[in-house]
Amino acid sequence: MKKPRLALIGTGGTIAGAASAASVSTDYKPASLSLAAVVDTVPELRQRYDIEVSQPMQLASYDVRPAHWLDLHRDVMHAVNNPAISGIVITHGTDTLEETATFLHLSVNSEKPIIVVGAMRPATAYSADGPANLLDACSVAACPDARGRGTLVVMNGRIHSGLWVTKRHVSSVEAFDSPLAGAVGEVADLAVQWFRAPGRAPTVAWQAPAVWPRVDIAVAYAGVDDTAIQAFVAAGAKGIVHAGFGNANTPTAYRALVQSLPAQGVMVARCSRWIPGSVTRASVYDDAAHGILTAGPLPPHKVRIAMMLGLAHGLNGPALQIWIDQILQSA
Ligand code: SIN
DSSP: OOOOEEEEEEOBSGGGOEESSTTOSSSEESSOSOHHHHHHTOHHHHHHOEEEEEOSOOBOGGGOOHHHHHHHHHHHHHHHTOTTOOEEEEEOOSSSHHHHHHHHHHHOOOSSOEEEEOOSSOTTSTTOOHHHHHHHHHHHHTOGGGTTSOEEEEETTEEEETTTOEEOOSSOSSOEEOTTTOOOEEEETTEEEESSOOOOOOOOOOOOOSSOOOEEEEEOOTTOOSHHHHHHHHTTOSEEEEEEBTTTBOOHHHHHHHHHTGGGTOEEEEEESSOSSOOOOOTTTTHHHHTOEEOTTOOHHHHHHHHHHHHHTTOOHHHHHHHHHHHHHTO
16 A cells, blocks of 8 residues: 655754763753654654655754744645645754744645644653654644644644644653643544544735744733833834733833834734733723734734734734634634
8 A cells, every 4th residue: 555655844852852871851952863863763654654854954942033934834835735745744842842833833824734743852861752752743644634734733642733732841741732722632553533623723825024023022020111122122023922911911010101012013912921811802901992912812922923924924903913813713
């Protein structure tokens, strides 16, 4: 029988990490092995799938920048447009895995399964989780029922929507969760089980931006003043995500400043510094009158990506809010 052909795209991370000893699982150098070498540790991969490996970058994901997303998008689209490829697997560091997954979920319009996978322990550890995670990711990428679900994340036997998944533990192999939304499926012993169909968010009509609009995150804390927000505006921010207290509460100390920014051409989104829950639009802040956005339960770093993508594709003001609302409703 013809084997499904999968495109495996390596970017580095802990799944390709190496430590000084097999007993070491948290003190190591990410992005030390090539993806081809990692694939060779799982012989079953080439037995079950026809695998194409590419490696557009090799870095720890704490060094991933929006410019890297452009390279990744190009390579994903290359695989999407190859009719011989059934599914795509991207190996990635876990620190910004959820940001890359959100970016792809909101910018790649394809029915093909796109899976982002990482590992919490380096490839050299006795208890490395990368090999099993990679095999699981390929099982999902080759699963016909994975089509049309947008970008998915597979970690520790669980399948998550790329939009909702987030890292919740610094070192446990069970580090990823989708607060409020929940996992969409599981994979065990090569078998994929779906709990529900994750919604497909509306994607932007992708045009690689020549320059990404700068969007910063201003985090609230007791006693915070306007220093960070003023600095972001001075640095040329086109958007600011205000990660406020609780239900996105904004300190009185700089509320008027925040409210004045949209009229100056700096979009503002209010969200929570991150407690799971849907931030409500508030009359007390006069969100509508001041053109301030809200993004339900999306955490600040995902709101930032939605704003960057929207602004880069000409969505501004109410049009940006409508697109964000459509994303939220797609859950
Ligand atoms: C990284 O994100 O590249 C380092 C941490 C990890 O992959 O778990």
